[in-house]
Amino acid sequence: MLTHITKETYKGVETMDLNDEMFRRRVLFFTGEVNSNSAIELISQLLILESDAPGKTITICINSPGGGVDAGLAVCDTIRGLSSPVNTVCMGIAASMGAVIFLQGEQRIMLPHSRFMIHDPSYGGGDLAGRKPLSLQEDFNNLMACRQELAELISERTGQKIDDVFAKTKDDCYMTAKEAKDFGAATKIGIFKLPDTNKKENNI
Numbered sequence: 001m002l003t004h005i006t007k008e009t010y011k012g013v014e015t016m017d018l019n020d021e022m023f024r025r026r027v028l029f030f031t032g033e034v035n036s037n038s039a040i041e042l043i044s045q046l047l048i049l050e051s052d053a054p055g056k057t058i059t060i061c062i063n064s065p066g067g068g069v070d071a072g073l074a075v076c077d078t079i080r081g082l083s084s085p086v087n088t089v090c091m092g093i094a095a096s097m098g099a100v101i102f103l104q105g106e107q108r109i110m111l112p113h114s115r116f117m118i119h120d121p122s123y124g125g126g127d128l129a130g131r132k133p134l135s136l137q138e139d140f141n142n143l144m145a146c147r148q149e150l151a152e153l154i155s156e157r158t159g160q161k162i163d164d165v166f167a168k169t170k171d172d173c174y175m176t177a178k179e180a181k182d183f184g185a186a187t188k189i190g191i192f193k194l195p196d197t198n199k200k201e202n203n204i
Contacts, residue, residue: 023049025195027059034067034075034097043078046086054083060105061089061192066096069121069146076153079104089192090114090177100150103157103185110177110186118154118165119172121146158184 022029028045032038042060049058066072079086079101088094088105095117102108102116110116123143151169155162160183168183180186 026053026056027061027194029061029063030075030098030101031063032065034064034072034101036068036071039068039071039075042075046078046082050082050084055085057085057087057195058082059087059089059192059195060101061091062094062098062102063090063092064094064098064101066098066117069097069150072097072101073149075101076104090116090180090186091192093117099185100153103154105187108185108187109192110180110189111191112177112189114177116175116177116180116183116185117172118169120169121150160184 023045026049028042028049030038030042046058049056085106086104087107087109088102089109089111090102091111091114093115094102095115096119099116099118121143123139147166147169151162151165154160154165154169158165160168175183175185177186177189181189
């Protein structure tokens, strides 16, 4: 597995850590499950880049099957609170909470063979045996509130009416890159190119 690259600089030929080089270019990778650990790692990286150069674009490359709603919403809230524009790139799949995070990008690029998937949140409370009716009702109410909140986020970012979002999310709804673009989830289909570090970025 490639972890280092060799690069010619004004100091001569140098060996650099691949992750460090991508971080320097303000490109982050969010892969695997959305959980408290992966979310806090991404949030920390976003905050560092925001502190280093407020207002300069950050790109998040996503390949995620989804995961925890609370952890995912923490990432979404952080992205929305930055002064730096955040673009997202779907590499592989952006599913469930991974899809909601993908939707936070100002520019949202789908690779040609990537996929996008949204669905209603599911109950993760474990065994229902022995539960009291009022306890079950509270869990149900919380789940429906979560469903409403996520549907509003999807509606806001895609431009779809919320009833149309509910119709899509009642089952697992997989979309190709073209379908995701037609739905409003993606703004572009193409290959992601690394930012030119020699080019000065205009910030407003």
